[in-house]
Structure formats: structure tokens, C-alpha cells
Amino acid sequence: MENITANTDLVARGLSKPMTLVMAVVAGLAVANIYYNQPMLGLMASDFPGSGVAGLIPTVTLLGYALGLxxxxxxxxxxxxxxxIVIQFFLLAIALAITAMAPSVFILVIASVLVGASATVAQQIVPFAVHLAPSEKRGAVVGTVLAGILGGILLSRSLAGFIADMSGWREMFWLAAPLAIIGAMTMALTLPHSKPDTKLRYLQLLKSLTNLWMDFAELRWAAITQAILFAAFSAFWTVLALLLEQPAYNMGPAEAGLFGIVGLAGILAAPIAGRIADAKGPHSIVITGTIVTLFSWIVFGVWPTIPGLIAGVLLLDFGVQSALVSNQHIIYALKPEARARLNTIFIGSMFLGGATGAAMATTAWNVGGWIGVSALGTVLALLALAAQIRALKIRTSKQR
Incomplete structure (x- = not known):
């Protein structure tokens, strides 16, 4: 049985808007590191000719993130x-420096796994923000911090594409390392002290993950749905640079990165969804986000032009992020003293889905090109919708 230590002093103080914004920006800075490689993939592969392993760098980075979760x-x-949080940021800086210096594909793969694992510091920040927020504003706080994370994800591609075009892919990681140190210093200076929520030992903590999964059906459905949605999300971003290199587009890493700026409009969904979840409840927003994601892949498939890709990106980001904020609103209310572990299960499942989606997208691209990838994304969105319909039926039957 867990020994809970109340942190009423921190909760009573609440979380100011400036502190929420600082946490959002720093969390975005952390998670950006796992996406820098995507628009630079062609350049990274060209540095290691004859090795198909270089093309798997986005996949192993996401797997590292899942491992860290x-x-x-x-x-x-x-x-x-x-x-x-401070220690993880310093470990992230070291991993980024190793990536920048990688002399071989083997070292690059190992370093990418370490970058992914240490970048999970972003997911230490989210439950801490929730812990500090009053219950009536929890959805809004989650939405704001997630908006920062999503902004980091999207802007990372634009920044990496620009730096890679100007200087090369290694320079991007050399830039990222001191940024991680800045993140560590910012958190050290601004975050309040906290007390642990439980006195479980580490192995007991890991074993309790299974109990949480079995005890909460809401957690299972949220994790399954978001894993499938993130697989569809990762499928698009993994192959976008490869698509834009084709003669029909003839674009490089910088142009691929610009799509991240387009996707910024989609992050507006995060704080909006959080506020609606606080007021009306989150379940309907999850279903709406899933339907929007499905529609985005239909747009990608039937309108494979630059305007079509732009429209699809807006829909994809809006749909996936709306569902993400609402699902996290659901799980954080299940067991407050276990929020870090609930977040582990939820985000860990999501990024395992993302890694799977990235790998499946690479295969779909090699087999069927963009049509194959569009078909994959559509099927994934349909599976997520089916999961939500099933969860809705179960909730409805229990309420009768």
C-alpha cells in the first residue's frame, strides 16, 4: 500500500500563468530534440552511404523516448x-553532443536512443504542472503545457531544416546541446521544491504500472486510442521529407521543415480543448479529434498537392492534439498520487505507437509510395475511431 505524502502547500499556492508559460516553453524545448532528425534524414543518411540503418534514426529515437517513459x-x-528535471536536462545535453560527434552509424543509433530517453524530461514537467494546478483549472494548464510541447515538436522541424540547409545536420545537434543546458538552468531557478508522492521503491514503482493498467479501463482506452492516433501522426511526419524530395515537389529539408510552421495553427487546439474539457467533459472531444484525424488522411490521399498537404497538416495536428489534451485530462483525474506513472503508461503507449507508425510508414513508402502511406494513415485513424466507439458503448452500458 502506498504511503502518500501530501503536498498541500504547493497546491495551495497554485500555478501562476507566467510559471505555466515557462514550463510550457521548456517542455517544448526538451521534446523538440527527438524530432530534429526527421527533416534532416536525407542528409544524415548521405553521411553514412550504403547503410540502411540511418533511415531508422527517427524510429530508434522514438523507441528511446518510450524506454525513458x-x-x-x-x-x-x-x-x-x-x-x-535538472539532472535529465544535463543528461540530454550530453546525449546531444554524442550525436553531433557520432563517427559511425552504430554510435549515431546509440546516441539517438539516449537522446530519446533523456528528452522524456518533458513528461516530468507535465504531471508537475498538473500537481501544482487547482483542480478546476487542470485542463487549461495541461492544454497550455501541451501547447508548448506541440510547438516544440513542430518548430523543431523548421529549425532543423533551416540549420541543416545552412550548415549541416551535426551543427543542429551542436546547437541543441547548450539549449538543453539552458533548460536545466531555467528549471533549477524557477521550479518550486516538491516532496515525493509515494514511498514505494523503484522496482515496486515499476510493478505498480501493471496494477494501474488493470485497474483503470479509462486509462487503457485513452492509451490505446492515443497510441493509434500518434502512429498516424508519426507516419506523416516520418515520410514527409522523402515525399518532398520527389521530382513533383523537388524540395529539400528547409521546405520540409516549413510544414512545422504550418502545423503551429493546430496547437491552438490544445488550450481550447483543455478549457472545454474543464467545462463540459473530455470524452466527446476525444471522439471529435479522432474524426478530424481521419478526415486529414482522406485529404492527404485525394489531394496530394502542396495546398492539400497544408490543409491536411492543419487537420492532422488539430485532431491529434485535441484528443491528446482530452485523454490526459481523463487519466490525471484517476489517481492523483500516481500521476507520473499514469503519464508513463499513457505517453509510453503513445510513443510506442509513434515508433510503430514511423516504421510502418517507411515500409508503406517503400512498397506503395504516398498512396501506400495515405492508406496506412486512413486505416490507423479508423482503428482509433473504432476504439473510441467501443469505449463509448462500455461507458454507456455501465451508466444504465
Missing amino acids: FLLVPLGDIIERRRL
């Missing part, structure tokens, strides 16, 4: 959060 993020329930 399961092994590192649960520590947020047993270690003082500010110290843990």
Missing part, C-alpha cells in the same frame, strides 16, 4: 521533481 518518468513519483 517507462524507466525514467515513474521516478517523478519518488524523487524530488525539480532535481530530477
Whole structure:
């Protein structure tokens, strides 16, 4: 049985808007590191000719992120959060420097896994923000911090594409390393001290993940749905640079990165969805986001032009992010003292889905080109919608 230590002093103080924004920006800075490689993939592969492994860098980075979610993020329930966040940022800086210096594909793969694992510091920040927020504003706070994360994800591609075109892919990682150190210093200076929420030991903490999964059906459906949606999301961004290199488009990393700026409009969904979830409840927003994601892939498939891609990106980001904020609103209310572990299961499942989607997209591209990728994305969105319909039927039957 868990020994809970109340942190009423922190909760009573609440979370100011400036602090929420700082946490959002720094979380976005952290998670951006796992996406820098996507618009630079062609350049990275050309540095290691004859090795198909270089093309798997986005996949192994996401797998590293999933590994960090399961092994590192649960520590947020047993270690003082500010110290843990600062340490992870410094580890991230080291991993980025190794990536920049990588002399071989093998070292590049190992470093990419380490970057992914240490970048999960972003997911230490989210439950900490929720912990500090009053319950009636929890959805809005989650939405704001996630908007920062989503902004980091999207702008990372634009920044990486620009730097890669100007100087090369290694220079991007050399730039990212000191930015991670700045993130560590910012969090050290601004975050309040916190007390652990439980006195479970580390192995007990990991074992409790299974219990949480079995105890909460809402957690299972949220994780499954978001994993499938993120697979569809990752499928698009993984092959976008490859699509734009084709003669019909003849675009490079910088142009591929610009699509990240287009997607910024989609992050407006995060705070809006959070506020609606606070007022009306989150379940209907999850279903709406899933339907919008499905429609985005239909647009990609039937309108494979630059305007069509732009329209599809807006829909894809809006749909996936709306569902994400609402699903996190659902899971954080299940067991407050286990928020870091609930986040581990949810985001870990999501990024395993993302890694799977990236790998499937690469195969679909090699087999069927853009039509194959569009078909894959459509099927994934349909599966997510089917999961939500099933969850709705179960909730309805229990309410009778």
C-alpha cells in the first residue's frame, strides 16, 4: 500500500500563468530534440552511404523516448521533481553532443536512443504542472503545457531544416546541446521544491504500472486510442521529407521543415480543448479529434498537392492534439498520487505507437509510395475511431 505524502502547500499556492508559460516553453524545448532528425534524414543518411540503418534514426529515437517513459518518468513519483528535471536536462545535453560527434552509424543509433530517453524530461514537467494546478483549472494548464510541447515538436522541424540547409545536420545537434543546458538552468531557478508522492521503491514503482493498467479501463482506452492516433501522426511526419524530395515537389529539408510552421495553427487546439474539457467533459472531444484525424488522411490521399498537404497538416495536428489534451485530462483525474506513472503508461503507449507508425510508414513508402502511406494513415485513424466507439458503448452500458 502506498504511503502518500501530501503536498498541500504547493497546491495551495497554485500555478501562476507566467510559471505555466515557462514550463510550457521548456517542455517544448526538451521534446523538440527527438524530432530534429526527421527533416534532416536525407542528409544524415548521405553521411553514412550504403547503410540502411540511418533511415531508422527517427524510429530508434522514438523507441528511446518510450524506454525513458517507462524507466525514467515513474521516478517523478519518488524523487524530488525539480532535481530530477535538472539532472535529465544535463543528461540530454550530453546525449546531444554524442550525436553531433557520432563517427559511425552504430554510435549515431546509440546516441539517438539516449537522446530519446533523456528528452522524456518533458513528461516530468507535465504531471508537475498538473500537481501544482487547482483542480478546476487542470485542463487549461495541461492544454497550455501541451501547447508548448506541440510547438516544440513542430518548430523543431523548421529549425532543423533551416540549420541543416545552412550548415549541416551535426551543427543542429551542436546547437541543441547548450539549449538543453539552458533548460536545466531555467528549471533549477524557477521550479518550486516538491516532496515525493509515494514511498514505494523503484522496482515496486515499476510493478505498480501493471496494477494501474488493470485497474483503470479509462486509462487503457485513452492509451490505446492515443497510441493509434500518434502512429498516424508519426507516419506523416516520418515520410514527409522523402515525399518532398520527389521530382513533383523537388524540395529539400528547409521546405520540409516549413510544414512545422504550418502545423503551429493546430496547437491552438490544445488550450481550447483543455478549457472545454474543464467545462463540459473530455470524452466527446476525444471522439471529435479522432474524426478530424481521419478526415486529414482522406485529404492527404485525394489531394496530394502542396495546398492539400497544408490543409491536411492543419487537420492532422488539430485532431491529434485535441484528443491528446482530452485523454490526459481523463487519466490525471484517476489517481492523483500516481500521476507520473499514469503519464508513463499513457505517453509510453503513445510513443510506442509513434515508433510503430514511423516504421510502418517507411515500409508503406517503400512498397506503395504516398498512396501506400495515405492508406496506412486512413486505416490507423479508423482503428482509433473504432476504439473510441467501443469505449463509448462500455461507458454507456455501465451508466444504465
